[in-house]
Amino acid sequence: MLKLITPVMQVVEWPMRALQRVLGPRRLAWAFLAPNLVLFSLFAFLPVILNFVYSATGSDHILLRDRSYVGAQNFAQLLNCQSYTDPNSCRIDVFWRAVWNTVSFVVLQVTFMVVFSLLTALILNRKIRARGFFRAVFFFPVLLSPVVVALVWKWMLQDQGLLNATLQNLGFGTVNWLLSPGWAFGWSVFISVWAHMGFYTLILLAGLQAIPRDVYEAAAMDAAGPWRVFRRITLPLLMPTMVVVLVLALIKGVQTFDEVYAFTGGGPGSATMLVIQYIYQTGFAGTPRLFGLASAASILVALVLVGLTAVQLWLTRRNANG
């Protein structure tokens, strides 16, 4: 290997030394960082800046030169509500329906996700038969495409789907799961938990395995019961991992789009429309394409995500400092 690297280094050495003489050792670091910074600016900073610029413009034209400056009008439209808890009183009612759907979705999804992931991780951490197989089974849905997950569940839950056929064969009445706002929303949460639980289970499992065994042995010698061991040892020592899982699940929950969109399309009506779907439909799938309104909505969502990330950093640091 060294034989290969040495000639390359000999070729590179001279220009590097020359560059160092010109720039000095401190500035040379910037020369190395420059290509990455250019790419990062182009694909990360520029879209963010453009998003802010678009949010202050109107019309359905895509090129900035054709768009008119409207100031904060898009934000004003989105935030124009008599009562934020009643979407019907809002100028853009669908946005607020999507916001409240997202809040309910995140609360339910994150709660179930953390609880079920923890339970699964606790079970898979025990010496059970075929433990490797079950770990793979729980992780498998994470590998599937969200659209595949959504379509498979849709085939099972549609009016003449597998679940209703089974219920009918067993002599029960059928339910039109996708026509009822409550059921459609409930199933969306369930599918999302089912699809992503394996990922969080894996993180918690790693956290559980990092807990020193001697602490449990000491507890066993003191005749501590399983519930007490869980409450006093497992949970406190797992807390740093739990915080990571909680915040990751929260951020992912707010960003949910593909599987719910493919599963219900946001329906019935707007019962399962989440805020990212609203942004997509307003900016790209609707006619006319309201890029300004979609950009403004995406900035509001970004602010929420920045807040959640700040909470994560604060909690992580607090945990690290004991």
Add this chain to the structure above:
Amino acid sequence: MTKFKRVLGTAAALALLAGAAQAVELRFECAQDGNECDTMNAIFQKFTAQHPDITVKMDLVPYKAILENLPVDLAGGAGPDLAKVTDLGGLHKYYLDLSPYVNKADWEKTFGKTLDWYRAGPDDHGIYGIQTQLTITGGFINKTLFDQAKVAIPGPGATWEDWAKASVAVAKATGTKYPMAMDRTGHRFAGMAMPYGATYFDDKGNPELGDPGFVAAAKQFVAWNQDGTMDKNVWAAQGGATYADASKEFINGDLVFYYSGSWQVQKFASQIGDGFDWEVIPAPCGPAGAGHCSGMPGGSGVVGFKSTKHPKEVAQLLDFLAQQDNYATLEAKSLNIPAHAGVAAAGVKYEGASPAAAKALNAFAAQVPTLSPVAYAYQGYKNNRAMFNITVTRLTQAIVGELSLDEALARMKDDLAQALAAAK
């Protein structure tokens, strides 16, 4: 000798370069609908045989790319030379005016009112596109179910309510799951709204979603979805303006009456086969009276774009496609209803169509002369897609109970104002 060879070689190279400079390749973007793009491509090859210096490169793309990517490409100046489009008025600002290159009077005589669908408004007299696929919305019935139920099929002039009553009676007698269904789009809903007297435009020609006819149809449609006359799954189980249809239910024999359009004929002919007898019914009427029994026209057309570097060649190609024999070949092979007056008058001998399909296509073709002026105006209005989407989104909210019908109608008015302001 060597010197001579060098001169000869240079001359040959220059001749080749000159030839290459003159050769024109036109990029044509097309979303396959049945075999329409392939048939067009074969006609374009014939064109190239006559004009060896002009070749056509066809890019087959998904329909979604035509709806969502093409407008963005055109806005960025990176569009193709020509494309098959369905948002006929919506993309007007990018169209190439063929008037300087074609016989305008001939085109006016041949394609008549469909030319308006590509224009900016009544004051625009340009020639922008050729309607290759004329579609008409209309009703299909499962005739076998009517026969089994011994319910008489409503005759010509029957209203939407007559069809609803008959369909419910058939569904009840035969144990069929759904009496009626309609595709989830504002375009199809217009086929029901016009017989109820919907005008879609006020006296000054401004678009509106809330005239008395429209309100009456909306009220009836919501009621039919709520009482089970209409298959609620089609409209209510979706969100936003997502398209949904009930072709699967009709093909499976789970539906008595299906309001869709002429583009379903090929699919029904091939997938239903001998399963049951089906028919195309005359356009249902409504409270507005006999003059308003009309479906909605639509379809797709081929347009050139003004960003092309070869406007003359694009016009030549479209003019070639518009020639009666070429156009007749296209319609006969792709099983479409012709928008070309000469081809329509001569009749189309559909190739490979089953007797049921041919009968259905001719039944739809017979409805073309009776299409309402409102239907032509609405189809030709450049912001009609926004109106379609608003209708679907808000009517669905009324069906599922998120909004009352009055609230939904008020929201439609606001949404339309916002859309028109953005589209200015």
